[in-house]
Amino acid sequence: MLMQRTNQKEFIEPKKGSVTKSLILKTALEIASKSGLEGLTIGNIAETVNMSKSGVFAHFGSREELQVEVVRAYYRGFEGLVFVPALSKPKGLPRLKQMISAWLKISVGGDTSSCFFIAGAAEYDDRPGIVRDELVRSVKDWRAAILRAIQESVAAGHLKKSINAEALLFQLYSTVLGVHHDSRFLRNPKSLTIANKLIKEIFANK
Amino acid sequence: MLMQRTNQKEFIEPKKGSVTKSLILKTALEIASKSGLEGLTIGNIAETVNMSKSGVFAHFGSREELQVEVVRAYYRGFEGLVFVPALSKPKGLPRLKQMISAWLKISVGGDTSSCFFIAGAAEYDDRPGIVRDELVRSVKDWRAAILRAIQESVAAGHLKKSINAEALLFQLYSTVLGVHHDSRFLRNPKSLTIANKLIKEIFANK
Numbered sequence A, B: 001m002l003m004q005r006t007n008q009k010e011f012i013e014p015k016k017g018s019v020t021k022s023l024i025l026k027t028a029l030e031i032a033s034k035s036g037l038e039g040l041t042i043g044n045i046a047e048t049v050n051m052s053k054s055g056v057f058a059h060f061g062s063r064e065e066l067q068v069e070v071v072r073a074y075y076r077g078f079e080g081l082v083f084v085p086a087l088s089k090p091k092g093l094p095r096l097k098q099m100i101s102a103w104l105k106i107s108v109g110g111d112t113s114s115c116f117f118i119a120g121a122a123e124y125d126d127r128p129g130i131v132r133d134e135l136v137r138s139v140k141d142w143r144a145a146i147l148r149a150i151q152e153s154v155a156a157g158h159l160k161k162s163i164n165a166e167a168l169l170f171q172l173y174s175t176v177l178g179v180h181h182d183s184r185f186l187r188n189p190k191s192l193t194i195a196n197k198l199i200k201e202i203f204a205n206k
Helices: A002-012 A014-035 A042-049 A053-060 A063-087 A093-108 A116-124 A130-155 A165-185 A190-205 B002-012 B014-035 B042-049 B053-060 B063-087 B093-108 B116-124 B130-155 B165-185 B190-205
Strands: none
Touching: A014 A042, A014 A053, A014 A063, A042 A053, A042 A063, A053 A063, A063 A093, A063 A116, A063 A130, A093 A130, A093 A165, A093 A190, A116 A130, A116 A165, A116 B116, A116 B165, A130 A165, A130 B165, A165 A190, A165 B116, A165 B130, A165 B165, A165 B190, A190 B165, B014 B042, B014 B053, B014 B063, B042 B053, B042 B063, B053 B063, B063 B093, B063 B116, B063 B130, B093 B130, B093 B165, B093 B190, B116 B130, B116 B165, B130 B165, B165 B190
8 A cells, every 4th residue: 555655656756756765775874884774763764864754654664674675775886896896807716806805895994884794694693584584685695696706716727626615705704704893893904904815825725 | 879879778688689680680691692782771671670770770870881791791601611611721722722612602602692792893893882892802802812822822832933823813713703604694504614624724734
């Protein structure tokens, strides 16, 4: 019913509705990057975009659906920052290295917000529901992309055929988790240098 | 003023007061292990222990002070589960290995709750205050203990003198973060086996 009403409204004012939805999403992404996905409430979003709570509800239906949309919006941004630049590199190790180094940049933070895949994993590991499901789906997609790049590196002869691709995925993923942890929680910027050296060694030995 | 009143009460009923405080802490630890430290409210604790909110406040003063006490209580438990068994092993690699394997057990979860040091790091990386400060202090203590065990392993001739102790600390810490992530968020139990093999390789090459 709500869906019908929203569609009807969008039919009458297509641009305004979608601009408003985008603004809400953008605001929600900013709030979530500071307070986590669980820090999102319809109330704080409504206040920031200067709308009524029911106005925000009309676009998303529920807090959980809004959080799911935020995860999807983050995923699209992640694709732009990490997947797309990697595709411009040759298949194999150059592409794999580009993926990891772009992801490391996001995880260290600075100008950009914390990586939702990492922060969200900790936030939702014990919290079942559609938000967790969407996060798991995103993270699994991302891990599948890394795994594919590892396999392409083997096929291209850049990595030995004897490597355990899943173990290498675990090792690379853990290294980024370590940098995220040290730089954001311990405010220790040295880890990025340590991690880059470690990744070089990992690839040199495989 | 509140402090004086609490002290006076404890003076009159020393046992009852401290038993109640322990019960509140125990309950708070259980809630935090499911919903995170930020999931703790004076309200949900009061409800679980069947007390008034002001009764809980009389023991802790504020929500933040209660959260700090929960971090300290977790730290004491962690010492019992991880530090103490390690001290029964000979200095050097046997002790270091025991520390990491006991910590891995906690991080995988199962019977025990999630590791607060790891879950709390993600929860408080962007949230300044006394709870974050206490968590950082605990994590730094724990990391210093691992670093000391690495240095003792070098001194005992179990690890090469040429190793970079900080890089090894990063590598071990990241590996546990990876297991915590995969087992709790992705519900992927294979990572523990991968991690144990990786740790063996790391020590064999150093």
